[in-house]
Amino acid sequence: MPGSSAGGDTAGERGPRTRRGRPTIKQIAEVAGVSRGTVDRALNNRGDVNESVAARIRTIANELGYSPHRAAKALRLNHDPVEIAVILPRTSSDFFSQIERGVADGAGAFEDMGIHTHVRWFDPSREDAFIRTLEEAVADGCAGIALTGPQTPGAVASVRTAVESGLPVVTTNSDLPSSGRMAFVGQDLYQSGVVAAELMGKMTRRAIRPARLIALTGNLTFQAHRDRIDGFAAGIGRWMDGTTVEVVEGQDRYDGTLSALEAIDPEGVVGAYAATGSIRALLEVRERWPEPKSVRVITNDDLPIVREGLLDGRIDFTILQDASAQGSEPVRLLAEHLLSGTRPANEWVRTPVIIAGATLLEVPPPEA
Amino acid sequence: MPGSSAGGDTAGERGPRTRRGRPTIKQIAEVAGVSRGTVDRALNNRGDVNESVAARIRTIANELGYSPHRAAKALRLNHDPVEIAVILPRTSSDFFSQIERGVADGAGAFEDMGIHTHVRWFDPSREDAFIRTLEEAVADGCAGIALTGPQTPGAVASVRTAVESGLPVVTTNSDLPSSGRMAFVGQDLYQSGVVAAELMGKMTRRAIRPARLIALTGNLTFQAHRDRIDGFAAGIGRWMDGTTVEVVEGQDRYDGTLSALEAIDPEGVVGAYAATGSIRALLEVRERWPEPKSVRVITNDDLPIVREGLLDGRIDFTILQDASAQGSEPVRLLAEHLLSGTRPANEWVRTPVIIAGATLLEVPPPEA
DNA sequence: ATGAAAGCGCTAACAT
């Protein structure tokens, strides 16, 4: 049986080139003429190893194409398990609970690998809650962090501090670009706007031209709000002639949205895209327009008001993010990094832009 | 050191309830007063163990809530690795190459777990090619099988034989329901038809009633073809009044589709849904209708002709399956089963119904 | 039928 594993004797011989399968630390040690312990220290920068020896070891490891064996590392980790901290804002919508379920999904695969996951919530309305939570996680000795943090200089700075102390950090849902994080997992908001535009365009094609479209958002000074609107405008420009897009800023509040929309002349409006903002206000105002039924509505996310609107036909489609992936992917990336030292090929791991209509309602809400 | 693992002494003491972390085989052995080897044999039905002892061991394992440690099992598997066979039809479209890429993705996570994956292709036009490929895989000693097979009694029978010999089998993309397979990974075709109907309905809303819709398919005697059409008809019934759906069977061939469509009176046709069948024929016939531009078109899958049509506007939307998931999920399910003995909670693992428009084209084709 | 021991690859504690 030439396939059998040949564990025992062989005293080193067994043919010169019989490098069996994946190279191991033991093999590197043999080639370098040092002990396994030294190889381990060299390859993992644990210090206490002569630099020239370390360099030689690294060279050999490279030539052999060494990469650590995840199962072995995992089994060893089981010794004293390690924690991945997940830091999320406690918002009123349940979007982040969906992400939390994704986290649990992703974490399951690594429980037995000695990698545990711990979700820590912070109150986004309190100034430094995020920073404190982050510092707590670091102080508790976590081995990696996935987070959704506020876009403030303070937050960026503390993430940077964590990164510089050697911790792998992955942002999810919204990014902190200059924080040094290893990766960002989230949707391309511009693209989601383009998709909304294509839907809107193809739904309103038979309308009389020139036609008008409303794009509702919170506040264009926020880049994230801008992106969807920009994508929508660009998409409409590409898909339709004789159609104008009017942007309405509602500051994400019900009354602000209401008054801003009431100021609009409904004549010729064939559709409204709620990038962000009060969907309830939009639906109410639309009801008072002369021909509500002929105004198509596209929203974002899977909120109760959206399901309600999809059900009774006031909303046509909603654009979703893959919340589950935004929970599981960061955990996966961090765990893989801890086990094999790998980094994602792209810093930005895009989650899909999902078009959902009323058929969404036939599927039970997230995770049934 | 109360934390240290206490291999030797302790003679049972160390405080009565100090069951550290997850129960291990060693613990079960201690409690049962037998050796680890015996526990292993009992728990894995390897024979050579007194039935009464085995029963007691199983009871204890249950009480302790034992489940095997995946990292440890993986490390051991590394000893003599194990193979998952993936059996796919070699068709002309590249749909199954997309699945193949998904397989590679899924397999990556288990390479280091001593679980390798090997894709075997068969020629779907040859009568018993599938069965032969399956038997080869079994003869080669694979430890689990993911497959897409033909819906023939012979195929079902040989899958059943493999299952009965103790091999875990997962079907993907299309199911073999009564084959005894552990799970099926694939789309809900009926639901995909409903989604197509919702899109079609919302795109043609402003058309004059009564309006007519064409639903193109291959052959209604195939359940898979039927499902999409049924979903489409049901969805149209739900979303639109005064609209009729006419089913056209094109036998999935270009000329058959062409002549069947040419027999149709185009008057009042506002949309066409190509569930299956020759999309090229549909687009050609539509071009000769009096008002091509006012006939909305929805197709399935991501084929070259579909991309072409989306780009120049002859096709509005296409409904996709998540090919990548149909490759990676079966592998994941089988690998998890081999490592921890788990089975999926649901026999049917549904892959999402994805609505894609021209924006799809901005994203590079599968796996760039 | 059962027990004992070795080993998968890696790492931390303990020598030297």
Added chain:
DNA sequence: ATGTTAGCGCTTTCAT
């Protein structure tokens, strides 16, 4: 600075 050893949980000879 480097080597040695034990052990993570499981399986598999090889004894008994």
